[in-house]
Amino acid sequence: MKPDYGGIDFGTSNSTAAVFGQGGPRLVALEDEHIAMPSAVFFNFEDDRTYFGRQAIEEYTSNTEGRLLRALKSILGTSLIREKTRLKGHSIAFSDIVGGFIAYLKERIEADLDAGLDKLVLGRPVRFVDDDDEADARAQAELEKAAQSRGCRHVEFQFEPIAAALDYEQRVEREELAFIVDIGGGTSDFSIVRVSPEGRVASDRKNDILANAGVHIGGTDFDRLLSIATVMPEFGLSTPTKDAKRNLPVAYFYDLATWQRIHFLYTSKAMSDLRQIRYEAARPELVERMIEVIAHRQGHALAAKVEQAKIALTDRAETDIILDMLDDRLMLSISAADLSRAITNSVQRIADTALKTLRDAEVTAERINTVFLTGGSTAVPQVRSGILGLFPHAEVIEGDMFGSVGLGLAIDAHRKFA
Template identity: 35%
Template sequence: MTDPVLAIDFGTSNTAVAVLEGGRPRLLPIEGGAATLPTAVFLPAGGGAMRIGAAAAEALIAGEDGRYMRALKSVLGTALFHEPRLIGRQRRTLADIVTAFLAGLKSRAEAAAGRRFDRVLSGRPVHFHTAAPDRDAAAEADLRACYLAAGFAQVEFALEPEAAALASPAPRRPGGLGLIVDIGGGTSDFSVFRTGGDGVRILGSHGIRLGGTDFDHAVSMAHAMPLLGLGGQLRRSLGDGLLPVPQAIYVDLSTWAMIPFLYTAETQRAVADLQRHALDPVPMRRLARVIGDHLGHDLAFAVERGKIAANSGLRGAGIDMGMVEPGLSVPVTPGSLNAALQPQRAPLEGALRETLFRAAVAPAEIDTVVLVGGSSLMALVESEARAVCPQARIERSEVFTAVADGLALATAPGAGLGAGLR
């Protein structure tokens, strides 16, 4: 690729862009003076311009009437991505919305850099969808089409953990091996690399569909959703006995990408039916309030804050559900957090070991583990990395911008990321 090239790390939760200047990456300020932009949009109910980033969250917090959306990257490669829906007085697809987000991002980057960008090198996870090659290919095709529709003339992709390897500190031993552990909002990606006189050499990469939004989902299901009726019982319409409350609404309410699609008449009818049959009507009244007043994202942000606080070991950490009912809250302790996230440990460990297998490297050979991505700050990530590579030093790169830095470095002539650059 020839200059000018815009490097974009389009993330599930946050997005960053960079350019290569004088052989070094330069992050562009795309959110005020900040180098990262929340990957979120707000579409006003009465029409008008779509808001992106912090402005989207501000509109949600202010209680403006409209549709807030986050984690759109997780829907790439699915039928839902191309399904037209009436949003903000217009029939749109999620593809239209992602395209508008990328067009806004392009405009901000050009204003910050003072030049036009027609070419983009975009990061992508090793796998958008685990063990689903057709959906994985469809997801990349979806994202490529959105970039082209947003005004870019040439689009190339590089694997995100391989890009992060380019921007990572070299292993402490000359010729030593490093392991990138990149835990983002929607995926976990890994690369084994060696740094030498000829630069960074990627020995193997792997990835799974597991990330921070999955952690949020697990915490919400274990802590917040029981206060809305999950785990309760229903009286039968006919006959004796009780039935368990179905989980489907709670699963979607705990999933960032699915929350906007719960605000329908069909969901309200289903919740009303649950209220009529609930053995304990109080939690169901709370659920009706969340759906009726469109409080799903407010609750999701509260869950995310509670997760972060408990992960940091803060005393009194919890999920403030006062937006649902005054004074309503649920504690999140390090122990309850660990219990909620326990099922995530096995796939994470398995992915780490699979990466080493693909690189034909033994765990003892890894000199340095480099943690990248906002969700790598979760304690279980470091503990699993230490368990798999106990002799390695643990380092943290620029967790939110390492991929963008590496993508910018990858635009240099001859930088190439092997199979990752295509």
């Protein structure tokens, strides 16, 4: 019989899917030869079709009329999941948009298996929502419902860092105490796991998992903070009203800097409010830039430029953000020091969560043999140094930045469903 199970890593920024075959776990091609795809959905108003991943972004950047949505995972467990967004002549619930994206990934697995996908292991962060167990449980239930509504009758969950540990364990030659670091687009997750060659074939691993901890901070938060610190002031953030009695209200600036909230700016109310803000501003020409970006629905393009700058600063001291969607074509020079200042508090919270993992496991940093890194945001220098500085004597292992969790989920699916 052909296997009818697989694993899906539905990420804030990128997603993967994997299956378990005779040679072990392998990632499924999602877009041509690409095994990781952006977690993006584009509703094309011109041909009334829905596009996913890179194609969604290409449709958006080609100035096709429509609606782009990214960072959908971030709305799980929040009130936004129950809201609807307007698409041309109708409205669609965000829960259905999440379900549509899961359905696309499911179809790619089924095409690879040449069989239906009935059983699924979904990755989940240690915390969907910080400090709110009820909202956290609700987020998992929402994701489970999305998968079941698309035909997966049996849905299980696994912590993403545990999945990464299962992937890493496939290559170990001796028993190790591993500190698993998974920092992606939306969350920073940690696990301390005892891995070994014997563990690869063991069915019960409860005693090998010493601790899990996580915090809802990731790459999209770094994008937001960098945008607020360097780009939004050029749009009027922190500038005064013309009567100098107060600064301009901040809500719309923060929305424009936040991936999952950008689409809320594309309304007549938001535009009316921004025109009023421009009227009250001491520097109305700055707010006019913001109005221009929103009027042409270039909010996601702006966020993408900030994201690209963040990525560029992982290995260089300075880069430029060129706002060529503006009539006055603004170029901003952004330094690694700018990024570091913008994310300092978030990096400290991530490091604090790593230390909490050690405390929960009741082990010292010196006992950790290996630090295993996965997730795109582990490439951010401040984040990387903040974590690795806690373990000066441990061996550092680089996992597949985007694929380790997906591979581990396929291993887990094989254990649970084979």
